[in-house]
Amino acid sequence: MHNKPKIGVSRCLLGDAVRYDGNNSANAIVIDKLGNLFELVPVCPEVEAGLPIPRPPVQLSNSIENPQLLGRDDPTIDITSLMQNYCNKRVPQLDQLSGFVFKSRSPSCGLNSTPVFINDKCVTEQDRGVFARTFTQHYPQLPVIEETELESAENYERFTAAVMLIARM
Ligand code: SF4
Numbered sequence: 158m159h160n161k162p163k164i165g166v167s168r169c170l171l172g173d174a175v176r177y178d179g180n181n182s183a184n185a186i187v188i189d190k191l192g193n194l195f196e197l198v199p200v201c202p203e204v205e206a207g208l209p210i211p212r213p214p215v216q217l218s219n220s221i222e223n224p225q226l227l228g229r230d231d232p233t234i235d236i237t238s239l240m241q242n243y244c245n246k247r248v249p250q251l252d253q254l255s256g257f258v259f260k261s262r263s264p265s266c267g268l269n270s271t272p273v274f275i276n277d278k279c280v281t282e283q284d285r286g287v288f289a290r291t292f293t294q295h296y297p298q299l300p301v302i303e304e305t306e307l308e309s310a311e312n313y314e315r316f317t318a319a320v321m322l323i324a325r326m
Pocket of ligand 1: 167168169175177200201202204263265266
């Protein structure tokens with residue numbers, strides 16, 4: 158197929174070893190099935206923001222509505238401004254995309270599954286990572302999904318149909 162619609166994908170889902178622990182989160186549905194339908198545009202917000210591989214893990218902290226990105230093991234690590242500045246600059250550059258598949262539970266990429274910690278206690282596991290939050294605020298009309306949701310055939314069909322529809326507009 159020529160001129161496949163472009164969708165963004167959290168880069169670790171494509172098998173690239175960009176996670177904080179130096180591993181990847183390769184996802185066969187994304188690589189094999191979505192890769193046949195769409196041109197996959199990899200984005201790793203943390204690496205693009207300049208963080209190394211491996212790197213200290215971070216977590217959403219201190220607020221559900223306006224969380225900080227602090228070190229999981231060392232809370233003196235604060236990459237909130239670094240990541241927000243990156244997101245504010247990078248997200249508007251992604252206007253060629255017709256959708257996005259996000260890595261679940263990530264403090265950067267999670268869509269509806271990211272834990273938030275306040276005083277060392279997990280207060281929700283349904284928040285949004287900072288990149289996913291900026292992306293969905295900037296492109297509220299675009300179809301978005303987490304890789305775990307693609308395991309449902311119904312969700313998969315709904316997402317791919319929505320991308321096709323947007324791409325044709
Ligand atoms: S979840 Fe997002 S920030 Fe984390 S490694 Fe994957 S692409 Fe990078």
